[in-house]
Amino acid sequence: MILTTRAGTVGLEEAGTGVPLLLLHGFPHDRTLWSAQLAAPADGARLIAVDLPGFGESESAAVPSLDAWADWIVAVLDALEIEQAVVGGLSMGGYLAFALWRRHPTRVKGLILADTQPGADSEETRRKRVAMQAMVLASGVGKVAEAMLPGMIGKTTHETRPQAVAYLDAMMRRASVGAIHDALDALRTRADSTPTLATITVPTLILCGDEDTLTPLKESEAMHAAIADSQLAVIPGAGHASCVEHPAAFSALLSSFIRARFT
């Protein structure tokens, strides 16, 4: 559906009833990253998967930064009349969840940090982001999808789950040039969230595919060590896009976290 908010129009899909669970996709995805979770919503949860600014059916945000996007999330929650939500983000969605926690902690009831990491970009990664912006402008979205696909998915999925590979590839190819360009600005200018970890007081589930090479398991282990009320779950045979690669395992972990901590 399309939601009208004070920050513009937003594409989203909802499923289930219970505690609001806002799902934030990675780069360069859209809300269909969460299709399997929406098809079998966690017991006791109202899943809300949004298209982040510029992606899917959402308008771009005025400012391409994760802090501005965190304020944009609050506009979405306000339009849905949700005071507090559990916020789950995969990769870039996790970076955004950290920004939301810093700027609007009272709106966050719990966190799900999937295949993500707290650090800011290194200088080398920032240079790669700028090079990718030039590439998308010159050669289009297909080139970005080609560059991202190998790391987006784990070895086992590449070898044994062609449908999951095709699904993610098609999702990335649907992104617009403008959305990719803006998101790369938001990614390369994001703050270091490492000091934020010790400030997180809400129940937090950390999930990671054991074949994730983009945000490897050691990042999740470090987040688990630094976030007081956190639990870490490893998804075997999944890479970076664990919610697509092993949807049943991912959804089961999500369900038991919601049941145990919020119902």
Ligand code: MLT
């Ligand atoms: C993502 O999946 O959101 C991206 O890999 C994040 C990044 O490029 O840092």
